[in-house]
Amino acid sequence: MTEVLDSCRRLQPLRLAVSRPYDAATLISMERACSMGIVHPLLVGKKGLIVEKSNQLDIGYKRFEIVDTEEDSILEATASLFHDREADFIMKGFVGTGAFIQVLLDPKWRIRTEDILSHVGMFEIPHTGRVFLMSDAALNILPNFSRKMEIVKNAVHTAASLGIRKIRVAMLAAVEKVKLPAMPATRDAFLMKKFATTGYFGRCDIDGPFAFDNALDTEKADTKGISGRVAGRANVLIVPNIETGNVIWKSITVLNQQEAAGVVVGGSCPIVLPSRSDDWETKLRSVQFARLLLKKG
Amino acid sequence: MKNTLSCLVYNRPGVLAKIASAFAQVGINIYSLAAGEIEEEDKTRMTIVVDADAATVKKAEEHLSGNRDVIRFDDLAEDNLIAMELILIKVRIRPKSIPQILQISELFNAQVIAVSDTAMVLALPSDEKKINGLVKMLKPIGIIEMSRSGQIAVTSPD
Numbered sequence: 001m002t003e004v005l006d007s008c009r010r011l012q013p014l015r016l017a018v019s020r021p022y023d024a025a026t027l028i029s030m031e032r033a034c035s036m037g038i039v040h041p042l043l044v045g046k047k048g049l050i051v052e053k054s055n056q057l058d059i060g061y062k063r064f065e066i067v068d069t070e071e072d073s074i075l076e077a078t079a080s081l082f083h084d085r086e087a088d089f090i091m092k093g094f095v096g097t098g099a100f101i102q103v104l105l106d107p108k109w110r111i112r113t114e115d116i117l118s119h120v121g122m123f124e125i126p127h128t129g130r131v132f133l134m135s136d137a138a139l140n141i142l143p144n145f146s147r148k149m150e151i152v153k154n155a156v157h158t159a160a161s162l163g164i165r166k167i168r169v170a171m172l173a174a175v176e177k178v179k180l181p182a183m184p185a186t187r188d189a190f191l192m193k194k195f196a197t198t199g200y201f202g203r204c205d206i207d208g209p210f211a212f213d214n215a216l217d218t219e220k221a222d223t224k225g226i227s228g229r230v231a232g233r234a235n236v237l238i239v240p241n242i243e244t245g246n247v248i249w250k251s252i253t254v255l256n257q258q259e260a261a262g263v264v265v266g267g268s269c270p271i272v273l274p275s276r277s278d279d280w281e282t283k284l285r286s287v288q289f290a291r292l293l294l295k296k297g
Numbered sequence: 298m299k300n301t302l303s304c305l306v307y308n309r310p311g312v313l314a315k316i317a318s319a320f321a322q323v324g325i326n327i328y329s330l331a332a333g334e335i336e337e338e339d340k341t342r343m344t345i346v347v348d349a350d351a352a353t354v355k356k357a358e359e360h361l362s363g364n365r366d367v368i369r370f371d372d373l374a375e376d377n378l379i380a381m382e383l384i385l386i387k388v389r390i391r392p393k394s395i396p397q398i399l400q401i402s403e404l405f406n407a408q409v410i411a412v413s414d415t416a417m418v419l420a421l422p423s424d425e426k427k428i429n430g431l432v433k434m435l436k437p438i439g440i441i442e443m444s445r446s447g448q449i450a451v452t453s454p455d
Contacts, residue, residue: 145399180410187412194414195395 001124001131001259004162005288008038014294016272016287017042017067017087019078022049023094023276024057029283031059038291042087044069044078075103082269083109089290091272097138101264104271115266116140116150119273120158121245122261122289123252125216132216133159134237137245138273139264145188148238149200152192154266155236156201161293169201170215170234171208172244176226178209185209185240192238204236205229212237212248253282261285263293270294299328300354301378301450304343304361305369308334312366316343319360325349329382329447340368344380344449373450380450383422384431385410389439390417398438405431416441 016039021027027050030041043050047068054061069077075095081087090111092100104111119138124131135155140147152169159167171189178186189208196206207230214221218232226232239245252258260282264271270290274283306312313332320327328346335342347354354372361367388398390412398417402409407421421431425448432443 144403146396178412181408187409190412191395194392198392
């Protein structure tokens, strides 16, 4: 994962507008991103607070551009920087996801497109170096089939933007067979596989339903007699709902102490949307992820 | 005109034939008929939707009045009626039509109860209008088979 994300070092720095960067993790991640030469941060918030916090952390704030803004207009100011083409992409600092997204969704900022917004996470399977994406663990709560189609589309597009050649999408559920009416996720997974034959998602393989292990581990898939091009070799996982995604994410990062990165896609620019409790490394990884998707320079 | 009748009978052989015969004698066409045991196992409630006016229904009631198998016969007024039927509908799946079928099923709150490579079965317990609407929407996509339970009804709670 480090190798994939660090490839953004080859790219020119782009301007990143960060709202309320008052926490240590956000400021440290900005300092590191600056040092890597991948972004030029525009920190939107109360200048006094940003300077004070930077001094406490011994971070040279002068390398950042601070957009001094009153508390009640920080989110709008962040969005308007993108709208006025003064920023190339956007990041959430110390602010709730709901409030942040609500402001960005206002059509006047032109951040929304006709596509839906969805969140894509990036992880690595320990000891293998294999990277996989997962969507959606943060935005779409209980997507219906139509919304899942768009989540898959965004995730496939993201994988293609990262340069993944053979995109293998696994639709996750708890079991590999359709069980109705008890497990509607199995139905959607089965039907998504069929729908994918229309070519709607472009060049990729989509299969399901899969349990988590059989999607990523060929040995486990073989043991269960699950075959196909995706079984055990998936590099994009689509979870049936936000709870499943959130639990997988936290299991990987909290229990397994693995790195993760996350970006909101489907808008006019990638949106870096870390959790306020994420450490600076996760925030930096997420900025790198977003920078790679912009592909300018 | 459609009338919904509720007929409480003893669960014995030949009862249905007697009721059908009484209806035939006065020229009533049965539109749908659903029957099932009630909380007392020896009794069955039949909900019969007929194409007849109140006077003709009254005549059928008179024919049945001496019948010891018939416990109660009510012509249920529409404004005092809680009625519902169930439809099971099997539709053909083509990859392109999958989102459309699922959108229609969501629109009508129908449940997908089975899927295969070639077909999907939807179930919808609802009123007649909504069920007719579902059928109308799915017809162009390709209905393979369908089955309607016929209306069942109880009187509204006081």
